[in-house]
Amino acid sequence: MTADMTMRDVFFEECEDLIAALTEGLTAMRDGSTDSETVNAVFRAVHSVKGAAGAFALDDLVGFAHTFETVLDHVRSQRLALDDRILHVLQRSGDILADLIETAREELPTNSAQVDPVLADLQSFLGDAPAEAEDFTFEALTLAFDGPADAGSTYVVDFTPNAAFYTSGNDPVLIIAALQSLGTTRVTVDLSRLPTGLDALHWQDGLLSWQLEIEGLGSDLPILEVFEFVDDLCALQVKLLDEDTAVPDIATATAPDSPVEQDGMDAAAGMAGDMSDQKARNAADKGSTRAASSLRVNPERIDRLINAVGELIINQSVISQRLQHANLPNTAELFADLDDYKLLAREIQEGVMAIRAQPVKPLFQRMLRIAREAADATGKVVELITEGEATEVDKTVIERLADPLTHMIRNAIDHGIEAPDLRTAAGKNRQGRLRLAARQRSGSIVIEIADDGAGLNRPRIREIAVSKGLVAEDAQLSETEIDHLLFAPGFSTAKEVTNLSGRGVGMDVVKTAITALGGRVAISSQFGQGTTFSITLPLTLAVMDGMIINLGGQTMVVPISSIVETIRPKDADLSQIGLNNTLLRIRGEYVPIIDLAERMGQVATLRDMTDRVLLLIQTDSVPQCALAVDDIFDQRQVVVKSMQGNYGEISGISGATILGDGKIALIIDPEAVAQGNSVYAVTNSQNGRDVSYVAAC
Amino acid sequence: MTKRILAIDDSRTIRSLLTQTLQKAGFEVSTAVDGVDGIEKFQHEDADLVITDVNMPNKDGFGVIADIRGGTRNRTVPVLVLTTESGAALKERARQAGATGWIVKPFDDEALVAVIRRLTGAA
Numbered sequence: 001m002t003a004d005m006t007m008r009d010v011f012f013e014e015c016e017d018l019i020a021a022l023t024e025g026l027t028a029m030r031d032g033s034t035d036s037e038t039v040n041a042v043f044r045a046v047h048s049v050k051g052a053a054g055a056f057a058l059d060d061l062v063g064f065a066h067t068f069e070t071v072l073d074h075v076r077s078q079r080l081a082l083d084d085r086i087l088h089v090l091q092r093s094g095d096i097l098a099d100l101i102e103t104a105r106e107e108l109p110t111n112s113a114q115v116d117p118v119l120a121d122l123q124s125f126l127g128d129a130p131a132e133a134e135d136f137t138f139e140a141l142t143l144a145f146d147g148p149a150d151a152g153s154t155y156v157v158d159f160t161p162n163a164a165f166y167t168s169g170n171d172p173v174l175i176i177a178a179l180q181s182l183g184t185t186r187v188t189v190d191l192s193r194l195p196t197g198l199d200a201l202h203w204q205d206g207l208l209s210w211q212l213e214i215e216g217l218g219s220d221l222p223i224l225e226v227f228e229f230v231d232d233l234c235a236l237q238v239k240l241l242d243e244d245t246a247v248p249d250i251a252t253a254t255a256p257d258s259p260v261e262q263d264g265m266d267a268a269a270g271m272a273g274d275m276s277d278q279k280a281r282n283a284a285d286k287g288s289t290r291a292a293s294s295l296r297v298n299p300e301r302i303d304r305l306i307n308a309v310g311e312l313i314i315n316q317s318v319i320s321q322r323l324q325h326a327n328l329p330n331t332a333e334l335f336a337d338l339d340d341y342k343l344l345a346r347e348i349q350e351g352v353m354a355i356r357a358q359p360v361k362p363l364f365q366r367m368l369r370i371a372r373e374a375a376d377a378t379g380k381v382v383e384l385i386t387e388g389e390a391t392e393v394d395k396t397v398i399e400r401l402a403d404p405l406t407h408m409i410r411n412a413i414d415h416g417i418e419a420p421d422l423r424t425a426a427g428k429n430r431q432g433r434l435r436l437a438a439r440q441r442s443g444s445i446v447i448e449i450a451d452d453g454a455g456l457n458r459p460r461i462r463e464i465a466v467s468k469g470l471v472a473e474d475a476q477l478s479e480t481e482i483d484h485l486l487f488a489p490g491f492s493t494a495k496e497v498t499n500l501s502g503r504g505v506g507m508d509v510v511k512t513a514i515t516a517l518g519g520r521v522a523i524s525s526q527f528g529q530g531t532t533f534s535i536t537l538p539l540t541l542a543v544m545d546g547m548i549i550n551l552g553g554q555t556m557v558v559p560i561s562s563i564v565e566t567i568r569p570k571d572a573d574l575s576q577i578g579l580n581n582t583l584l585r586i587r588g589e590y591v592p593i594i595d596l597a598e599r600m601g602q603v604a605t606l607r608d609m610t611d612r613v614l615l616l617i618q619t620d621s622v623p624q625c626a627l628a629v630d631d632i633f634d635q636r637q638v639v640v641k642s643m644q645g646n647y648g649e650i651s652g653i654s655g656a657t658i659l660g661d662g663k664i665a666l667i668i669d670p671e672a673v674a675q676g677n678s679v680y681a682v683t684n685s686q687n688g689r690d691v692s693y694v695a696a697c
Numbered sequence: 698m699t700k701r702i703l704a705i706d707d708s709r710t711i712r713s714l715l716t717q718t719l720q721k722a723g724f725e726v727s728t729a730v731d732g733v734d735g736i737e738k739f740q741h742e743d744a745d746l747v748i749t750d751v752n753m754p755n756k757d758g759f760g761v762i763a764d765i766r767g768g769t770r771n772r773t774v775p776v777l778v779l780t781t782e783s784g785a786a787l788k789e790r791a792r793q794a795g796a797t798g799w800i801v802k803p804f805d806d807e808a809l810v811a812v813i814r815r816l817t818g819a820a
Contacts, residue, residue, distance in 0.1 A: 007717065011710040040754070044707065047752050051781045052710035054803030167766065169775035169797035174818040226815065229798030 008105075009365050011052050015101045018045040019094070026094050030087050036076065042090075043072040049097065053104070060110040061100045067122045068093045080125055089121045105369075153217050158237040160209040165233035176210060178226045183216035213241060299395070302355055309349045310639040313543060314658050316345050317636060321660030346637065349543055353394065360438045360447070361389035363398050363405065367436055370406050374413040381420050381430055382413050387437035393445050397517055397537055401447070404510040408449050408533055409434065411507070416453035416531050426528065428452070441536075444561055450532040456525040458482045465491060480623070483523040484675070487511040518544075518640065518654065520671050546638040546657070546667065547615070550631040552602045557638050557657055557667045558615055558627070566632060567614040574609055584614060584626045591616070593626045599652060599673055617670045625674045640667065700817040701725045703744040705735035705761060706779060707753045711802070715748060722810040724819065732756025736764045739771070745817045747776045748800070751787075759794040766795040775816040779804070 025042035050065035071090070074080040096118045103110055157179065161172055179185055190209035195201055214223065220238045227236055320338055328334060364386040371384040393401075417423075417432030424430055435450040458479060465471045465485040477485075485491055489508040514521050519537035538544060538561070546557035547566075567573075567586070575583045575590070583590040593614060597603075607630065614626040638657035643650065643666075654669035702724045704715040712728045719726045727742055729735035733755040739747065747765065751758035762776050775797040780787060782801075791799050797816060800809055813819070 007710070007714055010713045014709040017709075044752055044754060047781070048708040048710075051750075051802045052708050052714075054781065055710070055714055057803070167773070168792070168795045169773050169816075171775075171818070174815060177818055178815045228812070232792070 006362060008056060009362055011056060012101065012105045014052065015049060018049050019098045019101065021045045022094050022097070026091055029082065030091065034082065039072065039076045043069060043076055046072060046097065049101070056104075058100075058104045060115070061097075061104050064093075064100055064115060064119060065097060067119060067126070068097060071122050071125050074125065086125065089118065089125070092118050093122055105366075152215075153219075154213055154215045154241040155217055155220055155223055156237075156239055156241045157212040157214065157223060158209070158235070159212070159227075160206070160235040161230070162206045162233055162235070165230055166203065166206060168233065170230055170233065172208065172210065175226060175230070176212065179212055179214055179223065182222050182226075183214045185215070186213040188212075209235075297355075302352070305352050306356075309345075309352050310543065312345050313349065313637050313639050314660075316342060317638075317660030318662070319660075349637070353543075354392075356395045357392035358395050358398055359390050359392050360398060363402060364389050364436055364438070366402065367405055367409050370409050371413060371434060374410045378414055379419065380413060380417055380432055382417055382432045382434055384409075384434045384436060387435065388439045391438040391440055391445065393438070393537065397445070400513060400517055401535075401537075404513045404535075405436075405447075405449070407507075407510050409436070412449055412451040412453070412531070412533075416451035416455075418454050422454075426454075445537045447535040447537070448532055449535075450530060452530040455527040455529055456483055456486075456523070456531055457527070461485050480523075481675075483525060486523065487521065515654075543637050543639055545635070547635050548633040548638075548659070548665070549613075549615075549629040550633060551600065551629050552597045554602075555633065555659060555663065555665045556629075557665050558629075558670060559654075559667065560635065562617050562670045564616040564618045564624070567616060567626070569610055569612075569614055571610055582609060586616070586626075589624075591624045591626050593628050594673060596627045596629050596668070596673065615670075617674060627668075627670060627673065638665075638667070699723065699725050700745040700813075700819045701727070701743060702746050702748060702813065702817075703727050703729065703735065703738055703742060704748045705729040705732065705738075705753070705758070706748075706750040707731050708750070711750065711779070718806045718809060719813065722814075724813070724817075732758065732761045735761050739765060743771065744774055745819075746813055747774055748779055748813075749776060751778060751780045751782070759790060762791075762794040762796055777812070777816070 022042055022045040025038050025045065028038050029042065046065050046069045050062055050069055053061040053065065071080065071086075071093075075082060075086070075090075080086060096115055100110065100115065159172075159175070161170065165172075176187060180187075188211045190211070193207040193209070195207070201207075217223070220240075223238050224231075227234070230236075316338075319341070323334060323338060368384055368386070371382055374380075375382040412434055413432070417434065418426065418428075420430040423432065433452045435448065437448045437450070439446055462471070462477065462482050462485070465482075465488065466473050468490055470485060470488050470491060471477065486507045487510070491508065511521055514535055514537070517537055519535055522534045522536070523531065524534070525531040545560040547560050547563060549556050549558055567584070569584060573585045574593075575585060577583055582593045584593050585591075593609070609628060612628050612630055613632055614628055616624065616626050618624050638659075640655045641657060643653065643656050652669055652673045653666050654672075655667045656664050657667055659665050702715075702719050704712060704719070704726055705728070706712050706715065707730055712730075716726045716728060727738060727744075729738045731753045732749070735747070735749060736756065739761075747761070749758040749761045756764075758778055758780075762778070765774060765776060766772055776795070778791045778796045778799040779802060780791075780799060788799065798812060800812065
């Protein structure tokens with residue numbers, strides 16, 4: 001699949017060259033050039049597009065290119081005289097071809113309203129020319145067996161190649177070998193027409209005949225397939241063996257003393273005979289080795305496998321829970337077996353996920369063009385640099401990242417990077433620089449979109465947010481909080497939307513798309529220096545490593561990827577600020593403590609902070625903070641189940657999982673929790689959903 | 698033994714597709730960008746099979762076959778014609794020129810590999 005996408009890139013890149021050649025040729029033709037090489041070059045460009053497009057099943061493109069090409073062929077062979085009308089239609093056709101390539105690249109539906117009139121114009125030139133009869137008489141015989149009537153039939157093949165067979169690069173040994181791979185085969189050769197002297201022997205004369213009996217076939221189709229290209233170059237008869245016409249053993253019956261055979265000249269027949277047994281024995285496993293190089297699988301099957309792996313992991317935790325309750329001695333071998341089981345389950349899970357992993361390269365390549373177009377549309381000069389193209393990400397993630405990335409790239413060019421003159425005035429290079437980088441970082445994929453533009457205008461962002469009622473006028477906001485206002489629903493409006501980056505959607509859609517993938521977006525920006533958006537995505541979608549915690553009697557899960565360390569605080573490490581805020585002092589820094597129970601709407605526990613556990617959380621978009629929980633139970637893989645379908649978005653909760661005892665545990669979204677008390681409290685209240693209700697059910 | 702395939706096509710996409718498909722199937726692949734380049738390479742490489750496009754600048758696929766069959770070196774090498782056309786006339790021309798077989802674009806990877814295995818005797 002990866003290969004396919006990369007091939008698509010090669011194709012679309014080549015198309016750019018071909019369209020350039022086409023345009024050049026058509027322009028030359030319009031300017032009066034009629035020499036055959038110009039027309040030929042134009043014809044070949046269209047022909048190449050058609051030929052290659054077929055490989056990607058781009059039917060509309062192939063169809064149009066075919067008609068276009070046919071008209072050009074008529075021009076080339078002077079069946080059609082070039083006049084202004086034809087030239088005009090050819091020009092238009094060149095444009096349409098380019099458009100069709102673009103829509104194919106973007107995987108958009110064909111704009112028939114635009115294509116059809118031009119296609120009709122093209123066809124009008126062919127109107128009186130007799131339509132070339134499509135002749136399917138020699139379609140490749142790649143026929144499927146539909147229900148073999150009788151899997152055990154024996155076929156008899158009589159095969160006598162003629163002279164042309166040998167001169168056109170065919171070899172009877174290979175034909176026989178191919179037949180032998182079909183089933184148990186008995187080969188006999190008819191040497192009767194061989195001359196007695198070597199002088200009279202010419203290799204291309206075709207003096208040998210073979211008769212083969214092939215067992216275990218459901219039909220004669222596979223046999224005919226072997227003769228696909230040579231059915232007119234040999235005398236061929238394929239028939240079902242019936243008992244009365246059992247074949248006599250011609251090789252031994254005919255000319256046993258043939259000097260030719262003894263001189264070893266009859267290589268073909270000799271080899272064929274020798275190979276017979278061994279080939280038949282190998283026939284069965286041959287089929288499997290043939291297909292080993294690559295495999296195309298319906299993605300649904302992989303999804304089923306992923307679901308099954310999810311269930312396997314749940315099952316594993318059920319077993320491990322049961323064992324714990326069974327009061328077995330710790331030395332029981334069963335525990336060692338369970339560990340093996342866990343390792344295997346993890347291996348299977350990683351293997352399955354690897355099937356779905358694809359490099360981000362094709363995605364990044366697409367962005368090159370987006371950037372180019374965005375730069376053209378805004379009159380800016382932008383260079384897009386990509387890094388880490390080989391980084392592999394789950395296929396679904398790649399597919400769903402295309403839209404957010406497109407949006408962010410357009411945004412960066414439209415709003416981030418300044419116009420060339422402004423850049424020059426600011427002492428920067430005229431050419432803006434946009435960096436798109438992917439890398440793997442401890443269980444996550446990080447994708448960065450960094451521009452060297454003007455940076456975020458925070459006062460302006462704040463102003464807009466206040467005017468939209470997203471934040472209170474007197475709200476105290478940190479820089480990070482202001483930056484994240486960009487993602488607030490309703491922040492982007494028609495006023496700020498330019499014809500380029502704005503399509504009526506704002507950055508909130510980007511954030512929603514990334515959150516749906518279990519990821520998060522962070523912004524860092526320096527005024528005048530540029531802005532960097534970092535998207536952090538989980539390596540796998542379905543399974544993650546989680547810390548199982550107790551929160552006021554409820555079992556919950558915190559993703560391990562966001563936990564830096566766990567701490568049991570001493571009194572000396574804690575400082576009280578105001579009535580409700582506690583800070584943790586760690587390595588000389590003060591980190592705010594968030595009482596997770598309180599955040600989740602539980603009644604505040606009376607347990608002293610020193611009796612609880614703090615999870616030190618670090619994410620990209622929020623500064624360090626510590627989540628106070630009651631206990632840590634375990635650390636294990638959990639299967640992530642989305643709750644959005646049933647409950648909508650719940651602040652602070654990213655999903656749920658099923659524990660070993662069959663109970664459901666909510667998965668905490670540490671970042672959202674960390675942001676919880678700030679601007680997000682405003683936006684989340686719009687959901688009208690009370691977290692405490694969910695947490696309690 | 699690894700079989701060597703010489704693929705002649707003026708389309709970069711088709712060349713890459715062929716290279717990738719055939720390499721994956723265990724063949725050694727070299728490519729040429731048109732008929733002249735193809736014949737040049739054919740003279741210096743021991744190809745076990747040649748795949749050639751028909752419509753190419755400088756020398757078309759039939760010219761390639763005529764040169765191979767009319768030459769002295771490796772003249773009975775199997776030659777597959779790669780074409781978008783499926784007309785009887787084209788088959789006739791391919792046959793006349795001495796083609797061993799033909800593959801209609803777009804080709805199915807597995808079918809292509811199967812045909813090439815058959816024509817080269819590759820295991």
